[in-house]
Amino acid sequence: MRTLIKNARVIDPASGHDAPGDLWLEDGKVLEITPAGARAAQKNDAVIDAAGAVVAPGLVDLHVHLREPGEEYKETIASGTRAAAAGGVTSVACMPNTHPPIDNLATVEMVLSKAKQQGVVNVYPIACITKGRKGEELAEMGELQAAGVKAVSDDGEPVASPMLMRSALQYAGMLDLLVINHAEEKSLTGNGVAHAGFMAAKLGLSGVPRSGLEIMIARDLLLAEETGCRLHIPHVSTAGAVRMIREAKARGVKVTAETAPHYLALTDECLATYDTNVRVNPPVPEASDQAALIAGLQDGTLDAIATDHAPHSRREKEMEFALAAPGISGLETSLSLVLTTLVATGKMSLLEALRRMTANPAAILKIPKGTLAPGADADVVIFNPEAERVIQAKEFVSQSNNTPFDQWQVKGRVLATLVAGQVVFFDPAFEGKIRKV
Ligand code: NCD
Numbered sequence: 001m002r003t004l005i006k007n008a009r010v011i012d013p014a015s016g017h018d019a020p021g022d023l024w025l026e027d028g029k030v031l032e033i034t035p036a037g038a039r040a041a042q043k044n045d046a047v048i049d050a051a052g053a054v055v056a057p058g059l060v061d062l063h064v065h066l067r068e069p070g071e072e073y074k075e076t077i078a079s080g081t082r083a084a085a086a087g088g089v090t091s092v093a094c095m096p097n098t099h100p101p102i103d104n105l106a107t108v109e110m111v112l113s114k115a116k117q118q119g120v121v122n123v124y125p126i127a128c129i130t131k132g133r134k135g136e137e138l139a140e141m142g143e144l145q146a147a148g149v150k151a152v153s154d155d156g157e158p159v160a161s162p163m164l165m166r167s168a169l170q171y172a173g174m175l176d177l178l179v180i181n182h183a184e185e186k187s188l189t190g191n192g193v194a195h196a197g198f199m200a201a202k203l204g205l206s207g208v209p210r211s212g213l214e215i216m217i218a219r220d221l222l223l224a225e226e227t228g229c230r231l232h233i234p235h236v237s238t239a240g241a242v243r244m245i246r247e248a249k250a251r252g253v254k255v256t257a258e259t260a261p262h263y264l265a266l267t268d269e270c271l272a273t274y275d276t277n278v279r280v281n282p283p284v285p286e287a288s289d290q291a292a293l294i295a296g297l298q299d300g301t302l303d304a305i306a307t308d309h310a311p312h313s314r315r316e317k318e319m320e321f322a323l324a325a326p327g328i329s330g331l332e333t334s335l336s337l338v339l340t341t342l343v344a345t346g347k348m349s350l351l352e353a354l355r356r357m358t359a360n361p362a363a364i365l366k367i368p369k370g371t372l373a374p375g376a377d378a379d380v381v382i383f384n385p386e387a388e389r390v391i392q393a394k395e396f397v398s399q400s401n402n403t404p405f406d407q408w409q410v411k412g413r414v415l416a417t418l419v420a421g422q423v424v425f426f427d428p429a430f431e432g433k434i435r436k437v
């Protein structure tokens, strides 16, 4: 089966390609990129007219909470992967802070088999660093890796013990497994619910000082440097963290890092409404931190943009700010927020922004995704980067609609998403552009 996606602006950050043309897919793989109209479609080829749209590798999101098993009232593998597809995301790495946690072979296999049966995008389960996420003893990393796990994390909780974190890096290092540590020093972050700045003080919210995040990042960078092992730092949110990661990279430390779209779009000024949808961990910082995050993305200090998609039910958000569960449902807004905050503002080219959502996260996870190279899996997003739209939380495909971006006017509309050459999402208005010859 062949598919022609024609008349597009084809962008493949992995090869630096950005030009008008056609993308050909065959039997679930990328066949080739050709100049527009270079070859005509044959009988039985599917044709998608992507005039005016961008065609790019499907987005790779290396930090997503799918909530299954155990919290299916927030999200499931089925609903979360559908939300991903609606956001142009074709591969997700899902965090193991589920109930039970993904810390053993049986649970990894359960997630993989559900993903195969009910998921519409590729799912890469991240397993726990420690058994039960308790920070006491290491999980069976070799066994987990043999089942297909690419990374380990106790996300939501830090590995508090420096000794255990050092062992984790060494064991994972031997297996070339990626360690992602939720960087938070609990004795400093305590019961803080907002960035410890002027706004939190004014509003009477208990604060999370930057040091509460940065001390743990400093520790982990020292351990990664000493052991020579790979470390990935999730949800980077402060200027100090960017500076330390930049310095560590310059010294050759094997560290990669991500930030999330909400840190690019929000500052702590937005706390003024007490909207619990703004409550997220780590908290949204000040404008000066946001500027440092953008500079970090521009100079490559921050490798990837990941959503930290953290769905929560209404029940967990409709309460006073300090008691609300932290997290933002992000899969369906990430591309638009990146287009609006980075690309439309001229801070980053479309190709470079997409690199941080495709080739870079795929390289961090060491998965063969995020490229339109011939022979690659035909995972593709088709989107209009210029379209203006108003975010409608109530129309989310995700089971949860905890977003601070409801009613925001943004740029960018996903028109269709393909996984292994199959259309897994399309905008109803775009349907007519998809046809058989
Ligand atoms: C995440 C969650 O809800 O699981 N919440 C969040 O605010 N980011 C946990 C996490 O990513 O640390």
Ligand code: ZN
Pocket: 155, 156, 157, 182, 183, 234, 235, 281
């Ligand atoms: Zn976390």
Ligand code: ZN
Pocket: 063, 065, 095, 155, 156, 308, 310
């Ligand atoms: Zn997370």
